[in-house]
Amino acid sequence: MKSFHKSIFFTKAPLGGCYKYKDIFQIYPADLEGMPKSRLQRHFPNVIEYWTVPEEKLSFSFSDDDDDDEYLADLRSLTATTITKQERILNLLSTFTNNLFFRQSSPEGMWGMPILSDDPGVDANSWESKWCWEMYFFPGMPDQLKIEGFTNQIIKPISMIHYPEYYYEYPHLDSDRTKEVTLPSIISELFDTYFSLEPALQKSIDSAISYTVSAVELSDRRKTLSLLSSFTSLETMINIEYDGVKIEKCEACGQPKFSVSRKFREYLLKYIGSSDTNKKKFNSFYSLRSKLVHTGRQLQTETLFAEVEKETKYSELVTRIEILQLGKLGIVNWLYHRYLSAS
Structure with a gap:
């Protein structure tokens, strides 16, 4: 039985539309109720919807004692399974396109200066650094990420550019944050071939993809x-x-x-x-x-x-x-x- 998931990921340029690959996954710009937005942002929030099946379940523990708590063990397993599936899709998108698709992944935190206003003026002189988690969150977000199937999207599809010109003439590479992300015209064929590979060969391709990312x-x-x-x-x-x-x-x-x-x-x-x-x-x-x-x-x-x-x-x-x-x-x-x- 499929379990559907909805998560936030980021690009360094506006996504500008929706792309759905068969009934495997779909991506589109985030437009959640109450979500934080900034005119100054360099990371653009987007949504990825996908599913996992029991055969993909992964077990993960930090130590031999972690599995004593069944609830925490199930939570770790769910986290490992969903993040692994999500990262595989994002890595493929980063390899097949001229943009980086990524999720926030640093667990350590950092010193940062919260930007409290897009136009702070002299008020910025009173700001001070805070210890920050690399996290995109707001009240009500978890409930909006619960789905039982792919949501219907009525926004335009992401623009596609003919192959191979896409790679030779339009190497965007996130150099312009005002220019929307585009896709190569053969992207679905690339996904078709990748997902048809036998597991051992797919694993080898994954290594090459990891180095490219x-x-x-x-x-x-x-x-x-x-x-x-x-x-x-x-x-x-x-x-x-x-x-x-x-x-x-x-x-x-x-x-x-x-x-x-x-x-x-x-x-x-x-x-x-x-x-x-x-x-x-x-x-x-x-x-x-x-x-x-x-x-x-x-x-x-x-x-x-x-x-x-x-x-x-x-x-x-x-x-x-x-x-x-x-x-x-x-x-x-x-x-x-x-x-x-x-x-």
């Missing part, structure tokens, strides 16, 4: 680590592609005929695009990856106030965007090729 999360704060996460995502997909393929060795020198760098290049030529220009670019990306991994080198723009030329800043920005999109497309195009082959 980390690349997105780190893109503005830890630029070099973000690149490395994208490269790791690509290499995870390459391992999937060549799993079980026997690599011949050169009779003269004993080295593999299909080197790691060649597999990297050939995978991208197959799933991104085959051309002399791309071949040269992919070789340069692998060279950058090797320098980062083996020499400890960082991007010149790694630090916030790096003293570098404008040309260098722009060049590294373009490189970061290209590699971030390659990490996404390494997964997206693999899934879409699989979908087309099965059609």
